[in-house]
Structures are given as C-alpha cells and as structure tokens.
Amino acid sequence: MEEELRCPLCKHLFRNPVLLPCYHSVCLNCAIRSQKPAQQTQPQPEGSLNNLNEITADYSDVDKLSLVSETDSGVVCNSRPNSYVGTPNIQGILFPPLHSSALSLNCPVCQKVVYFDENGANNLQKNRTVQNLVDKYVEAKHLPVFCQLCEGDPKIAAVMCEQCEVFYCESCRDNCHPDRGPLVKHSLVNPQQGKANLRARIKERKPNCVEHTEETLSMYCMICKVPVCVLCLQEGNHTNHDVQALGAMCKAQKKRNS
Template sequence: MAVAGPAEESVLEGELTCPVCLDLFSDPHLLPCGHNLCLACVRGLRRRAERGRFRCPECRESLRCSGPLQKNYRLANIAEDYRRRGRPCRQAPPPPPPPVHCDYCSPGDAALAVKTCLQCEVSMCGEHVKPHLERPAFREHPLTEPLGDVRDRKCPAHDEMYRYYCVDERVCVCNACTIEGRHTGHTIKTLKNTMKDLKESLQMQMQKLSRKISRTEKFLQQRADAERDSHRFVEGAEQHMRVVGDLLQAQSSLQALLQENDPFHFLQEYHSTGKKLRKALKRPLFSPGSVCLDTEGLADVMEAKLEEFQAELRLQVTELIHTVCVETNGEEEEEGHEEEEVEEEELEEEEGG
C-alpha cells in the first residue's frame, strides 16, 4: 500500500479542516450551499447573524439561520480517523544560529559580539566596537548585526565583500565585478542606496495596498448595507401591499356605495364606509430606504397617485350627495305642489256648493 507523501498529507489535512475554527472537523454538518462546518461553528455564525441570515465562509452565499442542517457522517468518520492516527510531523523550524563571540577578546572568556565590521571582517563586543563608533578613521566602515561567517557576504570570483547591487541582473556584486567582471556597463548602485530606493518602492506599494483594502472594505460595507436595505425593502413592500389591499377594499366599498339608489340605505352605509376609508387613508405608505432604488421618485409617484385618488373620491362622493339631495328636494317640492292643488280643489267645491 502506497504511503501518502507530505504534499498529499497536506492536501488531505486542508480538506479536513473547518474554515471557521481552522481545526480538524468536529461534528461536521452540511450547509445548503454544499460546504461543511463544525456544528459549534455554525451555531456561532447563527448567533452573530443579522436579520436571520448568515454567509457561508467558503462561497459567501447568504443562508437562512432556520435552514436545515445535516450531519456529514462520512466526513466526520474520516476526520476522526485522521485525528486518531495523528497529524503528520511538520518540518521542524531551523535551529537558531550559533552565538557570535568577539574576535578581540581572549578565546577563553570572549564576550558576545554586538556588531560585525564588513570591511575589517571582524566581530566585536560592546567594548571593542567603541573605536568603530568614535574614531573618524572607521566612520566609513559598514557595521552589521553579528555574523559568524562573512563568506556569504563575499564575491566567490574576486574574494571581495559585496558593496554594490547590479540593477540589471538584480544581484549583489563586489567592486571588481563592476570593473572587470561581466557586470561592466550595467546600472550599479550601492547597497545602501538600493535599500533606500526599494524601501521607498515598498512604501508606495503599501500605500496602494492600503487604499485598495480601504476601497474593498468600503465596497463590502456598501454591499452589506444594500443587503440590509433589501431585506427592509421586502418587509416594507409586504406592509405596503397590505395597505394597498385595504385601500382597494375601501375603493370597492365606495364603488358599491356609488351604485346605491336607495337614499336611506345610502346614508346608513355612507358613515360606516367613510369611517373605514379615513382609517385606511391614515395608514402610512411604505417609504423604502434602499440605496439600490430611486426611493424619492417612488415616493413622489405614490404620493401623487394617492392625492389623485383622494381628490377623485371626494369629487364622486360630493356629486353623489348632491344628486341625492337634489332628488330628495325635488320629491318634496312635487308633494307640496300636489297638496296645494288638492287644497285649491276643495276650496272651489266648497264655494260652488
């Protein structure tokens, strides 16, 4: 049976690692999007969720907190077996470099070096480094952190210390390389100036990266705000539909009332229907605050439609009341004329008798 190598073991461990706690799966459960999380991690995401939804850390899909979960028994068994067998031994970190002692102290009681002079090629303790720090003759000597072996700082072709940097080939070179070596005619800088230029370049890249991170965070915040606004819009739209339903019901009642021909029944129904209408009109309409919608335009349109509906309703009710009143007055006048004619006929009969 073939034994998995370090690369295969690393891939397997990655597949068995929860993306939230970054540990081997413990009681893994399958999300509706197809990814797995530890049950404790799922519960943690649900506790921190907003408006009953959370995002999968793998695919960023929005999931309902009340959505179904199913334990992945096969993955749980594999993770438990992998945990029981023990994780593969990781490569041990390299051992720390051996301590560097002062080259000027006696071998028996040499103190630890604090600096190494690349020109003198010696390491010095705090006492013996003072001349390099105080005397002008050593002012140009480059000092660095203690080095046990300076051979990696030397050019193997010329046995000289690296003091320059070839910009064209991006390598450190010695003085002889720039004069008689293959780097003749190349763009050469001192190591110190090269470090300064590269640090400035890194600073600029860091600033660009910071701006990009800021833009990304702003974009993600806008997306989160837009999502919250979308949820609010859906909830408000449902409320709005209920208000519109009440208004439509009130409108149907008014239309039926406008078709009524019995004055007595009309006046009875008018008060109750009018009360329902006034109650429906007082209910506020939904005003969405979503950044993805033209909320001002939508509010203006709804307000205009409402004012138009109210104006038309008032006009129709006024006309109906006026019509009913006119008809009622006309009937009363006709009855009065009939009574006057009867009285005149009776008087004429009495006079004739």
C-alpha cells in the first residue's frame, strides 16, 4: 500500500497531492517544479491530429461535449483560474496553449501533457482522498510529518501554521513564515496537533465551487451531473438546467448504495 501512496516524481509519501486530468496524482510542489513553458513541450502523438472530428473519433457523446462546451464535467479549454487549459484526448495529446504565458506538465506516469494558464499547476484540484489516506497511514505507522516547503529531501516538520495549513521545518519556518508583520497573529502548533485540527476542519468545511471560489456548492445539476453554486445558476452555464438540492441528492445516493 505504501508504494501507492508515494508521489511518482519525488518518491516520498504524497504531500498536498493534486489530480492531473489523466487522473494520476503528484505532489503540488513537485508539479510546480516540473512545469515549464508550453513552447518547450514536445508531445509525441501516435497518429496525425488534423481536425476536431479526428480528435473526438474515439470519444463517447458525453466526452465529446467536453471539447466544445462548458456545460459538462469534463476538462474545459479556457484561461480562467482553477481550469485546465486543454482537454486530454485518447492519444495523450492536449490542445496547444492559448497564449504565450501558458505552462505545461508531462504526467510522470502516463506521459500525457497538460497545458495550464499562467497560474500553472496551482490550478490543479487537490486530491483530498489521497491526502486523507496518507494521513491515516502515517498515523497508523507513527511516521513523522515532513515539511511541505523543503526542496529535495524534506526535513521533519517542527510546526504547523493553523491559518496557512502548512507544515514547516525550523529552517522553512524562519525563511517563509517569520514571526513578524501580518504573520505574527498566526497560530503555530506542533505537527500532531495540527494534523488533528486540520482533519476536523476539513470534515466541517463545505466544498467551494471551482468556478466561483467564494461560493459553496449547494445544488446538483441533473443535466451535467455536477454540483453547482448559486452563481452557476444565475450567471453561469447551468441557468436553464434542472437542478436539485445537493443535500437531498446525497441522501438519495446513500439510500441507493445501501
């Protein structure tokens, strides 16, 4: 099991894992260090891609919607924050970048290429499921918690900032989280207490909309099969879609599964 919980790039247990469009995970810091300007990426397709029809030839109707519409749950080709710039196809090729500031990243597992806007890998969705598994594994094995900001081999964490939700070794704490200015009001606790407090907060935390990051998800779009927020219904791509309360849909799903 431990091998499954290790980042394919740094080979350590995942720290802040993020999910690539190909559904493989890497540490956020590893993704940031590995990304590069999109112009330097040389994807190697297995066949010629001359038009959109050829790209979507092997996709189902639902997957084709991802390439031309923002009303589904697929990866969308745009330059908004929290969105991937590019949509993966069956051969591991993505649409080229939309602007010169775009960044790219090769998946270390399947070698597919994903393009981002200027925010790079910070746009990637956090893989909280994998992080929870790592936390439980570390706790069960009584393993130490490592710093999340060290480059290369991470040192053992000395503190966790409850406001930043980041584990720091003594060196990174002094360099990145000095006890002055606006940071003087932050609470630094020991790593074990910080882990417990973080898990409790995550359980209570309501998930936010990817597109409208200040809004919580409250409804479920029956057409697109994705949770949405109030702004998605008012000004987004789900204005005229059939929606149901998210809580009611969760209860109905639980009843079906049981």
